[in-house]
Amino acid sequence: MSVSKMKKLTVLAHKRDTDALLSRLMRLRAMELRQESEDQGELSPVFTDLQGKRAELERKIQTADSALSALRKYGKKKGLSSQPIQFDMDAFGKAGSHKRAEEYTAEVMALGGEKSKCAGELAALQTKLSALEAWADYDLPLECPGTDKAGIVLGSFPGGTPLSKIDEAVAQDGAYVETVKDDGTTMLVSVTYLTANEAEVMRGLAGLGFVKVTFEDKGTAKEAIAQTKGAVRRAEARVEEIEKRLGEIAQDTDLLECYYDLLVTEARRAEAKMQLLGTESCTVICGWVPEDRQERVEALLSKFECAFEMTDPDEGDEPPVLLKNNPISRSFEWVMGMYAYPKYGTYDPTVIMSLFYVIIFGLMFADVGYGAILVVACFGGILLLNPREGMRNFLAMFGYCGIFCIIGGILFGAYFGNIPQAFMENMMGIEGATANVNLAVILDPIQNPMGFLIISLGTGAVHMVAGMAVQFCVLCKKGQWVDAICDIPTWWLFFAGLGLTFLFPWGKYVAICGALSLIVTQGRHEKSFIMKIFKGVGSLYGTINYAADLLSYSRILALGLAASVIGQVVNTMSTMGGPSVVGFIMMVLIFTVGHLLNLAINVLGTFVHTSRLQYIEFFGKFFEDGGVPFAPLKPSDKYTTDK
Amino acid sequence: MFKEIFSGNNIAIIGAAVAAIFSGMGSAKGVGIVGQASAGLLTEDPSKFGKALLLQALPGTQGIYGLITAFLIIMKIGLFGEPATLTVAQGGYFLMASLPIAVVGYFSAIHQAKVAAAGINLIAKRPDEVGKAITASALVETYAIFALLVSLLPILFYTV
Numbered sequence: 052m053s054v055s056k057m058k059k060l061t062v063l064a065h066k067r068d069t070d071a072l073l074s075r076l077m078r079l080r081a082m083e084l085r086q087e088s089e090d091q092g093e094l095s096p097v098f099t100d101l102q103g104k105r106a107e108l109e110r111k112i113q114t115a116d117s118a119l120s121a122l123r124k125y126g127k128k129k130g131l132s133s134q135p136i137q138f139d140m141d142a143f144g145k146a147g148s149h150k151r152a153e154e155y156t157a158e159v160m161a162l163g164g165e166k167s168k169c170a171g172e173l174a175a176l177q178t179k180l181s182a183l184e185a186w187a188d189y190d191l192p193l194e195c196p197g198t199d200k201a202g203i204v205l206g207s208f209p210g211g212t213p214l215s216k217i218d219e220a221v222a223q224d225g226a227y228v229e230t231v232k233d234d235g236t237t238m239l240v241s242v243t244y245l246t247a248n249e250a251e252v253m254r255g256l257a258g259l260g261f262v263k264v265t266f267e268d269k270g271t272a273k274e275a276i277a278q279t280k281g282a283v284r285r286a287e288a289r290v291e292e293i294e295k296r297l298g299e300i301a302q303d304t305d306l307l308e309c310y311y312d313l314l315v316t317e318a319r320r321a322e323a324k325m326q327l328l329g330t331e332s333c334t335v336i337c338g339w340v341p342e343d344r345q346e347r348v349e350a351l352l353s354k355f356e357c358a359f360e361m362t363d364p365d366e367g368d369e370p371p372v373l374l375k376n377n378p379i380s381r382s383f384e385w386v387m388g389m390y391a392y393p394k395y396g397t398y399d400p401t402v403i404m405s406l407f408y409v410i411i412f413g414l415m416f417a418d419v420g421y422g423a424i425l426v427v428a429c430f431g432g433i434l435l436l437n438p439r440e441g442m443r444n445f446l447a448m449f450g451y452c453g454i455f456c457i458i459g460g461i462l463f464g465a466y467f468g469n470i471p472q473a474f475m476e477n478m479m480g481i482e483g484a485t486a487n488v489n490l491a492v493i494l495d496p497i498q499n500p501m502g503f504l505i506i507s508l509g510t511g512a513v514h515m516v517a518g519m520a521v522q523f524c525v526l527c528k529k530g531q532w533v534d535a536i537c538d539i540p541t542w543w544l545f546f547a548g549l550g551l552t553f554l555f556p557w558g559k560y561v562a563i564c565g566a567l568s569l570i571v572t573q574g575r576h577e578k579s580f581i582m583k584i585f586k587g588v589g590s591l592y593g594t595i596n597y598a599a600d601l602l603s604y605s606r607i608l609a610l611g612l613a614a615s616v617i618g619q620v621v622n623t624m625s626t627m628g629g630p631s632v633v634g635f636i637m638m639v640l641i642f643t644v645g646h647l648l649n650l651a652i653n654v655l656g657t658f659v660h661t662s663r664l665q666y667i668e669f670f671g672k673f674f675e676d677g678g679v680p681f682a683p684l685k686p687s688d689k690y691t692t693d694k
Numbered sequence: 695m696f697k698e699i700f701s702g703n704n705i706a707i708i709g710a711a712v713a714a715i716f717s718g719m720g721s722a723k724g725v726g727i728v729g730q731a732s733a734g735l736l737t738e739d740p741s742k743f744g745k746a747l748l749l750q751a752l753p754g755t756q757g758i759y760g761l762i763t764a765f766l767i768i769m770k771i772g773l774f775g776e777p778a779t780l781t782v783a784q785g786g787y788f789l790m791a792s793l794p795i796a797v798v799g800y801f802s803a804i805h806q807a808k809v810a811a812a813g814i815n816l817i818a819k820r821p822d823e824v825g826k827a828i829t830a831s832a833l834v835e836t837y838a839i840f841a842l843l844v845s846l847l848p849i850l851f852y853t854v
Contacts, residue, residue, distance in 0.1 A: 388825075389824070389825025389826070389828075390825060390826070390829070497850065500850050501847075602840075605840070606836065606839045608843065609840075609842050609843045610839070612762070612842075613758060613759065613762050613842070616762045616765060617758070617762060619769075623769075652758060655751060659752070659828055659829075660832060660835075662829065662832075663833070667829075
């Protein structure tokens with residue numbers, strides 16, 4: 052309903068109490084820290100030695116985060132519906148959990164490192180194994196030292212090299228070539244030669260594409276294979292062991308999640324402390340507290356030995372903005388947050404915006420079927436998953452919009468496009484059902500687009516007039532009575548006249564009165580009479596802006612048609628198979644996929660364009676942006692919530 | 695020969711084709727432009743995929759508008775049931791009606807994509823401001839919507 056009033060809080064506390072005080076304040080989530088930078092006087096930053104501690108905390112947070120992500124695939128699956136852990140931060144440190152979490156983190160990181168080392172080893176062993184297996188049929192030791200006179204060398208030729216040719220090349224040097232294996236692509240050979248002729252033999256072999264192979268293993272190929280396989284088994288066993296241990300630790304993920312939130316909270320507190328000013332023994336904490344949480348903050352502060360005062364904002368202060376709305380409108384605050392927050396002390400239009408939002412959404416996406424899906428999916432999601440606040444508001448907003456889609460669908464006769472008619476015509480054989488059966492209470496936008504265009508523009512006119520009415524009230528509240536009366540009702544008179552001209556012959560006199568009132572009032576800030584008249588007449592040009600805004604609402608018709616035409620196309624295609632078994636199967640398939648696709652496209656389009664109509668056509672009439680959202684000091688709640 | 699090719703029905707189908715072709719080309723190019731920009735963002739921060747996808751989908755609507763126009767023409771000339779026999783002038787009527795969404799759809803998709811691609815830069819630095827990036831990009835789409843209206847109304851009002 053409104054922008055919450057803020058109180059400026061100043062606390063003078065003992066330096067030794069600062070930590071406890073800040074912790075309690077964070078838990079209360081009721082104060083945004085706002086340290087005044089100027090006017091320091093004798094005060095200076097109190098906690099100057101925290102840089103190191105903060106860096107240390109940052110490091111720990113990072114480690115805890117990587118440990119948690121390493122554990123994620125071993126722990127029990129957390130569904131969408133998982134609830135935050137009830138967490139008592141004070142008890143955590145006392146019960147030794149803190150130490151245990153630290154040990155776990157270190158262990159997880161060490162195990163993770165070892166695991167990736169094992170994986171690297173395994174890959175190397177596998178490569179080695181496949182190289183060795185090719186030599187399995189070779190009976191001599193792989194690194195045969197040879198004798199005084201004879202040497203032996205292992206190697207490969209390109210596959211298909213004829214043995215006779217190799218023999219020919221090296222026989223006169225007294226070498227003997229034996230094929231170990233030939234799989235067509237490579238030919239593995241052992242060559243026995245006289246050491247005296249080594250150089251000639253090697254040259255002869257190289258000429259035919261010989262590549263020497265060396266092994267580090269002692270013993271025969273079979274023995275080496277057995278050894279390598281043993282090493283693979285050991286590495287695999289170790290990986291399994293590590294995974295088992297990680298799985299055990301993952302059972303305690305909750306502990307680590309608490310630990311993570313604790314660290315982040317500590318880091319936030321350290322950051323807050325670094326901003327604080329004070330003297331040797333006392334600290335000054337300044338911040339903003341919403342009026343309705345004032346009592347709770349006072350009750351908390353009175354438990355400490357400290358002096359505090361709550362004052363109203365001074366001129367020139369810029370308090371943060373906290374919106375206060377009824378439970379339904381609260382779901383629409385994020386839509387406004389996407390645009391901007393209203394300036395502190397100005398009007399919060401969430402309620403009136405949410406009303407127009409659902410109406411325009413319902414007109415643009417009028418369809419009983421799609422609306423029902425939105426309602427079921429969104430409210431069902433809230434009931435089943437019990438999501439956190441942000442997600443809950445997001446779902447609730449689309450749920451409310453879904454209700455209005457259903458209402459719109461009944462009024463304009465859309466049920467998944469025109470599935471009743473398409474079904475009657477193609478499946479039940481009623482000729483001309485798509486053209487003649489009309490389920491609409493008011494009108495069918497496809498058969499009577501002009502009628503729907505008038506409804507769209509009419510809604511737009513009401514929306515714009517409401518925006519101007521808000522501006523009227525805002526100006527009155529500020530005490531700018533003259534501006535309020537000169538700038539708003541004059542336009543209304545002019546618009547009413549333009550509208551009446553079409554209906555009654557005397558309407559044009561109303562329009563002329565409106566135009567005259569604009570000419571008289573709009574130049575009132577100018578000094579000379581000529582400029583006053585000139586500015587006044589010029590203001591009539593503003594009609595174009597209003598007309599452009601109004602025509603912008605024709606998008607309600609265009610997007611509405613887009614959704615229903617695509618829906619109809621899907622229906623035509625899905626019922627094309629006629630009343631047969633195949634036809635019914637085809638219908639179910641095309642119907643499901645087609646309508647889900649249409650729903651997805653149009654929810655996005657309708658959301659974007661309904662928002663745009665609020666932001667530009669509606670907010671443009673009165674909105675004062677520039678508010679900074681209230682961001683209280685609070686503990687981290689990524690995984691946990693206060694007990 | 696010439697008369698057979700450019701019969702009334704065929705000219706109407708050219709209209710449907712033109713609406714689908716040009717707005718589709720514009721959207722394809724537009725979605726491509728934003729897709730390239732968002733790939734750059736996602737290499738740095740894959741967690742912004744949802745927001746980037748939202749922006750990438752925006753210039754895709756012009757193609758849908760072209761498709762709607764094409765389908766309405768096809769339905770009006772009765773290709774799903776009993777095909778009507780149109781005179782050349784009647785066929786020309788549909789061809790002309792398809793021009794606004796074909797031309798404006800093509801250009802607005804590309805311009806919208808440029809704004810959306812700039813919006814990708816915006817959410818790279820300030821992910822919370824995705825709403826503003828979307829709104830800025832949606833402003834361009836307004837003109838595609840108007841063009842769709844101008845294309846649809848003559849088609850809907852026509853009785854074969």
